[in-house]
Amino acid sequence: MNPRLAVLSVLFALTGVWFSKMISVTGIVLMTFLVIVIFFQLKRKTFVVLMFLPLFFFYSQWYELKNISLFPPHTTDFQGTIETIPKVNGNMISFKYKSSGELLVVRYKMNSADEKQTLKKLEIGMHCFFNGTLKDPQPQSHYYGMNYREFLHNKNIHWILEPSQVDAGSCVTDKKESLISKIKIWRNKSIKQLEAHFTQNTAGLMNALVFGYRENIETKTLESYQKLGLTHLLAVSGFNVGIVSYFLYLLFVRIGIVKELAYVLIVIFLPIYIVLTGGESSIVRAGIMGMLALCLIVFQKKINPAVLLSIVCITMLSWNPLYAFDLGFQLSFLMTFVLITSISLFKAKSNTQLLIVTSFMCSLFSFPIILYHFFEFSLWSLPINIVYIPFVSLVLFPVSIFVVAVIHFIPSAVYLLKLPVQFLFESSASILEMVQKFNGTLLLGRPSSWFFLIYFLAILYVFFEWERKDRFYLRLCIPFIFILTLQVCIPYLNPSAKVSFINVGQGDSILIELPFRKAVYLIDTGGAIPFEKEEWEEADEEYDVTKKVVLPYLKGRGIRRLDGLILSHADMDHAGGTVFLLKNFPVDTLYLPKNKNLSELETEIIETGKQKGIQMKYLRKGMELSSGNSRFLVLHPSGKNTSANNRSVVLWVNLYNTSFLLTGDIEKEAEHEIINNFWRLKADVLKVAHHGSATSTTNEFLKLAEPEFAVISSGANNIYGHPAKEVITRLKEKKVTVYRTDENGDIIFEVVKSGLKIHSVQ
Structure with missing residues (x-):
């Protein structure tokens, strides 16, 4: 398949999903631009690509018709299973709960310290009976805040259940657990074991790296990662899949398994790893790509990486078109696409140069999206990423996996690891908090849809000219800097x-x-x-x-x-x-x-x-x-x-x-x-x-x-x-x-x- 055809098909599929939610002048301009590009680039195959827009437009409309609650608003009795790790914060406990095949968010206000201690025993996989009322999720009430109702809707959740009473005695462990439930329960157990042995921050960071669970990271540390543009390091993604797959391959080969069978075993393991790490869109993307890539190796087939990425994107949108509005989905696919289509820029580069180039590329391409969601961009992002990407990927992540393995196989040895591991994680967090205090933030505000579009055009120009001239010149960034300056100046005009x-x-x-x-x-x-x-x-x-x-x-x-x-x-x-x-x-x-x-x-x-x-x-x-x-x-x-x-x-x-x-x-x-x-x-x-x-x-x-x-x-x-x-x-x-x-x-x-x-x- 032609890579250009595949990528443009994805763009039109995403445009179709976008138009199903909203039609804007910017969107129409973008679509017109894509049509012109396709016509001149593909000519006879133009129709094949264009059909993805109406196809995904109508598919998204049909999906939304199905994306409704099965519960009448007056329903009061529920029986189902706890689907996520219960979160206790003050006098509130909350978790996701599946009843009659539908996910609900349960929120309950506890009445005493004794009740709080009792409800801390609730675990993922427990079967519970509740009597309570269904409440609509809060709609968006802030221009620059999260639309919680839309957030839940995109995850097929339509109600918040407020039980009149939560009795831990009415929750029992389901003896007929499915494989997925067993994986989730093991994940929950491992997360709690880390929290029991290490400080909140150390355990929180390790749980984020290994299991994709970020709930208990200290607020200061999480804010430091966010403001310095490092949150992607706390999301389980392609690099994690690569490292885990590599170590599994070494293990299988070392114990005498032929490499073809080793690949098959890794393919079997990756779906388990997706569930184990929380199943967010970034890990789903990385896991599917990993499985397809290994299958291609086993069957000795070759496929262009851009085509492979496009197939995965279309597959995920076909499963749930609302993935298109997930920040993790957007950044994961965009960053992967940027890296695999810029291979020519990596030729004859040392490891340090590769790290600088990839960090610069990812920082620049993510700039409009980060700006849209967080309104500011840290100038420390590039140098900190250059240091922390290898540090987190090659030190903190392997150490975290090693600690989890030790806890399960040699629990008595954990006490020997406690102090050095805590020093390593706490020191890394302290350095970020210290760097964050130095003002290096570029505050621009949320860009309009027009600015969002022209930012990407300017960024594409940078990389097109860089690749064409086979060398980076600072003057290539002039259009980008001009647009940035224009956004700063517009309020004053x-x-x-x-x-x-x-x-x-x-x-x-x-x-x-x-x-x-x-x-x-x-x-x-x-x-x-x-x-x-x-x-x-x-x-x-x-x-x-x-x-x-x-x-x-x-x-x-x-x-x-x-x-x-x-x-x-x-x-x-x-x-x-x-x-x-x-x-x-x-x-x-x-x-x-x-x-x-x-x-x-x-x-x-x-x-x-x-x-x-x-x-x-x-x-x-x-x-x-x-x-x-x-x-x-x-x-x-x-x-x-x-x-x-x-x-x-x-x-x-x-x-x-x-x-x-x-x-x-x-x-x-x-x-x-x-x-x-x-x-x-x-x-x-x-x-x-x-x-x-x-x-x-x-x-x-x-x-x-x-x-x-x-x-x-x-x-x-x-x-x-x-x-x-x-x-x-x-x-x-x-x-x-x-x-x-x-x-x-x-x-x-x-x-x-x-x-x-x-x-x-x-």
Whole structure:
């Protein structure tokens, strides 16, 4: 088969799957480009390639029609098998559970320390009976966050099961275990043995390398791998398959097995290895390619590697077209394709040169995908990869396999290995954490679909010219650097202003980007309201909405520093993430409400600001901030000693011809004060005070402001009952269009000279 024909067939198959989910202008342009290329390159065979697009388009549509739940929403009784290792975090336990042939995610909130200890005995393969309710997975509510519902849907999971009670006594080990179940149980046992003998981080890294299980790696270490572009080393992939196959081959040959039979035995083992390592898309790809390659050797057949890769890709898409939206699938196939089609660039290269070239190629080709998902790219990625690829592949991975073997065959010898192995893994993690502290991150934000396309065109140009001239010249990267520079500059050429109401649950966080990005202000950071917990209830890492939502939003927008961080007041749900943000993101000026009696949180914020050398200003009624045609007027506080909520900073913001009234958590007393002092106040958009509490948003205040739109920032199903029904009624009576973060997710008001455009996630 013609390699060009095979690769283009895959591209059209992927385009068909993509179009089944969404049709975009960028996609149509890409398809047109591919059609033109095919017509001139293949001519008579054009039809053969083109048919893959409608074929996979309609196949994906048919697959989606089948990808539905068999359970009615009111189902309450379930019996099935635990399919994944139960994860215990604080007072929550979760795992995947197969019932009636369908996968569910089970989540259960434990009620006591004794119950937690009992449920830790739950293991993969156990047969359990549950009574509970089915809940829809949470839909996407953040522009720059994961779509959890879509993530589960792509894995054929449609419900979250919340049992009313989980009784470990009702879960029994299935005596009629299948081979796959036995492999999974052995994997679970091995993972727990490593965790029992080594520190959390050492065991977590070894489990990732050997079994593809990354759940218990310490957060700092995992973040270091992610930020330095090394997460691919923690994913079991082709290199792992190669090493394991090589050692098995040496073993079989050494014990006298002929090499043809050794190949057959390795082919038989590889499916077991796929299950043993978690069955992610990257290992499935590597395993299938390994099996096909060995079969070709046995039957003395040759096939172009690009054709082999294309066959595997088409096979996996035929099994599940939703693989196309899996990040591991995308990176695994892209990197493999890049390497096997660039063999000519590896000729006459030393091992060191090969490592540098392959690291550079993989870093450059993965750049647009990494940028799309993580918004930034570490400049340390290339040098660190050059060092860590051989270190992890040739040292940490073999050591991990050796330790697993010792645990199973000579368990008493593990204690001799404990200290040197832990030193090796902990030291490697510490070095990464240290390197990460040196700022080498290129923060660009999420590229649009157009930028995503032209990045790849520029990268293809680099490698086409490199291969054609048989030598790399720095000038080949000029188009790529130009596009990168263009992405950096575009926000500063955009005349529109944007006001984003970020969905931080029960809290506030508002991002204001002035026209031409002359300045960027963040009003409040969100933050979790602390509740007293017993020691057993404390999670390994508490959810931090500023870290998980606000910071990714800033990075996703391509914002590299804040001109101002304005705190309306020092309640946890408004300012709880301030210390974290000050430590992890550049801020020029911190604006605080004038307050004589500082809370513990305010004191900590001020101390952190001083340590970071951040300028601090205190806001009070009548102060004004201006930049070009944009104006910020402080309406409150007045300096009176009132409640914490009524000391909130209230801002009137004017952008072009549109005005916003941002009210913090003020209540009716402060509203009346504003009415008396600013009796001509009007606003197009009102940020409803105190998350829609009944103590705010009086009829008099609405009559004064006369907003056309209102935004309520509140958490879904919050314990306070926000927003209050009477507030919603008042807004409807005034014919105000209401947007809510608990229903609409992130909300963006885009302000231009001619008017206002409103976007929301939902």
